[in-house]
Amino acid sequence: MITPLLLLQDAAVERAPEMTTGSWIFMFSAWVFVATLLVWSFKRVLSEPGEAPETDIAGPPGG
Amino acid sequence: MSTTDYSAPDEREQWGSRVGLILAMAGNAVGLGNFLRFPNEAVNNGQGAFMVAYFISLLLLGIPLMWMEWGIGRRGGHFGYSTAPGMFQSLTKARIAKYIGALGVVMPLLIVIYYVYIESWTLGYAVESATGALGAVTDKASQVSTGDYFETYLGSQGNDSGFLGVAGWIGSHKAYTFFAITAAVNLWVLSRGLSKGIEIIAKIGMPVLLVCAIALVARVLTLPAEEGRSALDGLNIYWNPEQWTALYDDAQAKSLFGIGSAAIWLAAAGQIFFTLSVGSGAINTYSSYLSRDDDIALTGLATVSMNEFCEVVLGGTLAIPAAFLFFGMSGVEEAASGSMGLAFITMPEVFANAGVFGIAAGEYSVAILGTVWFGLLFVAGITSSLALSQPTMAFMQDTMGLTRKKAALVVGGIILLFVQPVILLDGVLGEIDYWAGTFGLVFFSTMEVVLFMWIFGSKRAWKEIHHGADIAIPKIFKFLMTFVTPVLLIGMLAFWGITQALPILSFEKTTGGDIIDPNDPAHMALVDNAGLARWMMLALFAFFVVLVWIAAKRGRFKSLENLAEDA
Numbered sequence: 001m002i003t004p005l006l007l008l009q010d011a012a013v014e015r016a017p018e019m020t021t022g023s024w025i026f027m028f029s030a031w032v033f034v035a036t037l038l039v040w041s042f043k044r045v046l047s048e049p050g051e052a053p054e055t056d057i058a059g060p061p062g063g
Numbered sequence: 064m065s066t067t068d069y070s071a072p073d074e075r076e077q078w079g080s081r082v083g084l085i086l087a088m089a090g091n092a093v094g095l096g097n098f099l100r101f102p103n104e105a106v107n108n109g110q111g112a113f114m115v116a117y118f119i120s121l122l123l124l125g126i127p128l129m130w131m132e133w134g135i136g137r138r139g140g141h142f143g144y145s146t147a148p149g150m151f152q153s154l155t156k157a158r159i160a161k162y163i164g165a166l167g168v169v170m171p172l173l174i175v176i177y178y179v180y181i182e183s184w185t186l187g188y189a190v191e192s193a194t195g196a197l198g199a200v201t202d203k204a205s206q207v208s209t210g211d212y213f214e215t216y217l218g219s220q221g222n223d224s225g226f227l228g229v230a231g232w233i234g235s236h237k238a239y240t241f242f243a244i245t246a247a248v249n250l251w252v253l254s255r256g257l258s259k260g261i262e263i264i265a266k267i268g269m270p271v272l273l274v275c276a277i278a279l280v281a282r283v284l285t286l287p288a289e290e291g292r293s294a295l296d297g298l299n300i301y302w303n304p305e306q307w308t309a310l311y312d313d314a315q316a317k318s319l320f321g322i323g324s325a326a327i328w329l330a331a332a333g334q335i336f337f338t339l340s341v342g343s344g345a346i347n348t349y350s351s352y353l354s355r356d357d358d359i360a361l362t363g364l365a366t367v368s369m370n371e372f373c374e375v376v377l378g379g380t381l382a383i384p385a386a387f388l389f390f391g392m393s394g395v396e397e398a399a400s401g402s403m404g405l406a407f408i409t410m411p412e413v414f415a416n417a418g419v420f421g422i423a424a425g426e427y428s429v430a431i432l433g434t435v436w437f438g439l440l441f442v443a444g445i446t447s448s449l450a451l452s453q454p455t456m457a458f459m460q461d462t463m464g465l466t467r468k469k470a471a472l473v474v475g476g477i478i479l480l481f482v483q484p485v486i487l488l489d490g491v492l493g494e495i496d497y498w499a500g501t502f503g504l505v506f507f508s509t510m511e512v513v514l515f516m517w518i519f520g521s522k523r524a525w526k527e528i529h530h531g532a533d534i535a536i537p538k539i540f541k542f543l544m545t546f547v548t549p550v551l552l553i554g555m556l557a558f559w560g561i562t563q564a565l566p567i568l569s570f571e572k573t574t575g576g577d578i579i580d581p582n583d584p585a586h587m588a589l590v591d592n593a594g595l596a597r598w599m600m601l602a603l604f605a606f607f608v609v610l611v612w613i614a615a616k617r618g619r620f621k622s623l624e625n626l627a628e629d630a
Contacts, residue, residue: 019299020564026111027302030118034371041365048358048533 075143075461079258084353085365087265091345093272095181096338097378099406106383106399107532108330109320111306112300116331121371124551125335127544128508129367130536131515132346133359134528139617140351142626145457146343147610150351151510152620154519161620163514165607166343166507167344173499173600174343175451176481177492181403182444185437187216187241188407192433198426201415209408235563238486249448253456254471257352261449267371268442275439276377282432283385286417290391297387300395301379301598325558332555335499338374339367342504342511345450348457373443382406385413410436416453447606458607462614466599481599490573490589492597497574499531502559509552512544519623521545570594593625 019027078084105113139150147167151160191197199205200212207215216237252260284293309316309324316324336342350359386395386409398409414432418424422431452474459470484491515524525541566572570579570590579586614620 018296019302020305022304023111023299023302026304027298028287030114030302031376034368034375037364037368038372039363041368044361044533045081045365048081048361 068384075140075145075352076257079262081357081362083258083262083266084349084437085362085369086269087446087450088263088346088349088362088366089260089369089373090443091349091450092338092340092366092447093269093373094338094340094443094447095178095440096334096447097370097374098276098381098443099403100337101334101374101378102381102383103402103405104330104334105301105379106395106496107320108322109306109309109316110301111303112309112316112320112327113331114301114305115310116328117334118333119329120335121367123543123547124332124508125339125341126364126367127540127548128336128341128512129339129346130360130362130528130540131512131524131544133350133363134524135511135515136347136350137353137355137357137359138527139347140281140353141355142621143461145348145351145461146454147347148458148614149462149620150347151514152622153626154514154623156622156624157518158622160622161611161615162608163510165604165611166503166510167347168454168601169604169607170499170503170507171343171345171451171453172477172482173495173503173603175448176208176478177409177485177495177500178451179249179448179478180242180482180485180492182441182448183242183245184216184407185236185317185405185440185444186245189235189434189437189441190241190245191216192411192430193550194435195412195426195430197433198415201411203591208409210404213403213407235243242486243484245445246475246482249445249452250471250475252445252449253452253474254468256467257453263452264449265446269448270441272374272439272446273377275435275442276373279432279435279439280377280380282417282419283381283388284387286385289416291387292388292391294384294388297384297395300383300392302386329555329558332551334507336504336508337500338370340447340450342506342508344454344507349450351457356531358531358533360528360536361534364534382413385410385417389413389416406436406440424480429455455549458610462513462619463610477603479587481603484592484595484599488592488595490592491596491599494574494593495600498597498600503553505555505559509549509556512549512552516545516549 078087105117109116114147135150135154139145139153142153143268144150144153147164148161149164150166151164152158154160188197197209197212200207200209218238245469252264254260255263286294306319309319309327311324313324316322316327320327340346353359368477381394382405383399386398389412390409394409398405401408411429411433412606414429414436416424417428417432419428419431422428455474455477456467456470459465459473460467465473485495521541521544524544529536563572567574570593573579573589573593579588579590611620
C-alpha cells in the first residue's frame with residue numbers, strides 16, 4: 001500500500017538531517033575527486049590524435 | 064539459419080571515432096542505475112556509510128574489472144571475436160571456457176528483457192507529462208494519487224471491455240503500447256549497426272542527458288526552503304560522516320539502518336557492478352570493435368569518470384534532495400522503500416510543488432519538469448539497453464553468421480517472447496533482475512578475473528591492458544587485479560553461498576529477502592512465478608550453450624594454443 005506522500009509532510013520533521021562541516025568536506029572531496037578525474041581524462045583523450053579507431057583482426061577464426 | 068563467409072573479417076563493425084566510442088561506452092554505463100537505483104540503494108543501505116563502501120568498491124572492484132573487460136574485449140576483437148564465448152576460449156586451452164562465456168551473451172539479453180520494459184515506462188511517463196495527463200493527477204483536486212496512477216499504468220494491459228478502437232486500446236494498454244514502441248526503437252537502432260546506429264544515438268543522447276540532468280540539478284538546488292528544510296540539507300543523507308561507524312560496527316548498522324555492516328558493503332559493491340555495467344559482457348563486446356593498438360587505459364577511465372559524475376554528482380543531487388525538501392525524511396524513506404517509487408510516484412509530486420521559469424508550481428511545472436526528467440531517464444535507458452543488446456546481436460552475426468537485420472529480428476523475437484511473463488506475472492521481473500542483474504554480474508566477473516589474471520596470467524594480462532595505452536596505470540592496480548579483486552569476488556560468492564543460497568534456491572526466502580509463508584496463496588503465487596522465471600533463464604542459457612556447441616563444431620573457436628599470435 002502506497003502512502004500518499006502529501007500526508008507525510010506534517011510528520012516529516014523528525015530526524016531531519018543537517019549538513020555539518022564534516023558533511024560538506026565529505027561531499028566536496030567526493031565531487032572534486034570525480035570532477036577532476038572527468039576533466040583530466042577527457043582533456044587527455046581530446047589532446048591525443050583523434051583518428052578513428054579501426055578494426056584490426058589477426059585472421060579469421062576457425063576454418 | 065543462414066551461414067556466412069567467415070573469411071571476410073573486414074565485415075566486422077567498427078567505431079566511427081574515439082569520442083563516439085567513449086560516449087557509447089559512457090552511455091552503456093550511464094543508465095537508469097545512476098538516477099534511480101543509486102539513490103534508492105544509498106538511502107536503504109547505510110546512507111553516509113554506503114558512500115564510503117561505494118568508493119572503496121569502485122577502486123577495488125569497479126575500475127580493475129573495467130580495465131580487465133576492456134582488455135579481454137579488445138584482445139578478443141583482434142582474433143575476430145565479439146562476444147565472451149570466443150574471447151574466453153582464446154584465453155585458455157580448457158574447452159569449457161567457451162560455454163562459460165555463453166553467460167556473457169545470455170545475461171545481458173536477460174537484463175535487457177526487463178530493462179527495456181522499465182525503459183518504456185520512462186517514455187510513457189515523458190509523454191504523459193508532456194500531454195498534461197500526469198499534471199492533472201498531481202492537482203490537489205485530483206481523486207487519484209500518483210501512486211494509484213502508477214499502479215494503474217502498470218496494470219493497464221488486458222483490461223478490455225468491449226470494442227475500444229485503436230485509441231481506446233492504446234489508452235487501456237499503455238504499458239504494452241509504450242513497451243512496443245521502445246522495443247521497436249531499440250531494434251531499429253541496432254539494425255543500423257554500430258557507427259550508424261548506436262554511436263549516433265550516443266553522440267546525441269549523452270549531451271542531451273547531461274544538459275537535462277544539470278538543468279534539473281540547478282532547479283533542485285535553487286528551490287526555496289519548505290518548513291525549514293532545504294534541498295541542500297537533503298544531501299546530508301549521502302554525506303553524513305557520523306554514520307561511518309556502521310561500516311564496521313554491526314550493532315550500530317542495525318540500529319541505524321536495520322541491516323548489518325556486511326549488507327552495506329554488499330549493496331555498495333552491487334551498485335558498482337550495476338552502474339559500471341561490469342560483469343554483463345557488454346563492455347567486452349563494445350571494446351572488441353577497437354583496433355589492437357587503440358588505447359584502453361585512458362579511454363576506459365574516461366568512461367568511468369563520466370559515469371561517476373552522472374551518478375554521484377548529478378544522480379545523487381536530484382531525486383533525494385528534492386523529495387527531502389518537500390516531504391522530509393519520512394517521505395524519502397517511504398519513496399525509497401519501493402524500487403521505482405522515487406522516480407514515478409515521488410518526483411511527479413515534487414514537480415507539482417516546484418515552479419520553473421516563472422511558471423507557478425502546478426500542472427504546467429509538472430509538464431515541463433516531468434518531460435525533462437522522464438526524457439532524461441529514457442535517454443539514459445536506451446543507451447544502456449542498446450549496449451546490453453549488442454552482445455547477442457554480435458553473437459548472432461559474427462558467430463552464427465546472420466545478417467545484421469536477421470540478428471535484430473532474432474533478438475527482438477526473444478525479447479518479445481520472454482517479456483510477456485515479465486509484464487503479466489508478479490515477481491518475474493525481480494527474479495530475473497536478481498539472478499542476471501545482481502548475482503550474475505558478480506559470478507561472471509569472477510569467471511573473467513580468474514580466467515584473465517590467474518589462468519591467462521597476470522603478467523600477460525597486465526601487458527595486454529597496457530598495450531597502446533596513453534597513460535601508465537599505477538602498478539598498485541596490478542596487485543589489486545591479481546589478488547584483491549578476485550579474492551573479494553570469491554569472498555562475496557562464498558558469503559552468498561553460506562548465508563543466502565539455500566533459502567533462496569529452496570524458496571524459503573524471496574530474492575528480496577522476505578520469508579515465504581507456504582500458507583499464504585499470494586506468496587505461493589510468487590513462488591510459482593519465480594519458478595517459471597528460473598526455468599526461462601535456464602532454457603535461454605541452454606539455447607545459447609547449444610548455439611556455442613554448433614559454432615564450435617563449425618570450427619569457430621580457437622583456443623589459446625591454436626592462436627597464431629599470442630597477445
